[in-house]
Amino acid sequence: MMRQTITTCHELRAHLSLWLDGELDATRCAQAQRHLAGCPACRNLADTLRQMLALYRAAPRAVVPAAVHARLAQIFELKGNGDG
Numbered sequence: 001m002m003r004q005t006i007t008t009c010h011e012l013r014a015h016l017s018l019w020l021d022g023e024l025d026a027t028r029c030a031q032a033q034r035h036l037a038g039c040p041a042c043r044n045l046a047d048t049l050r051q052m053l054a055l056y057r058a059a060p061r062a063v064v065p066a067a068v069h070a071r072l073a074q075i076f077e078l079k080g081n082g083d084g
């Protein structure tokens, strides 16, 4: 199994949904938090994504605006590169 580290913005974004779901292992969780602490852009994105996920889960799919849906899909697309 390959160990991926989270140092760059791209890596963080690729793991963001896992992190928000609490599915990241402790090591990468700490790396993600360290990145977020020093990167306002990713922190902002994490906040937005957290809100969108809450909305997404609370509301039926039809209620979520198409733009939000597209943005979510775009963010989740990024994690397609991982080894799983």
Ligand SMILES: [Zn+2]
Residues within 6 Å of the ligand: 008, 009, 010, 012, 035, 039, 041, 042
């Ligand atoms: Zn970043």
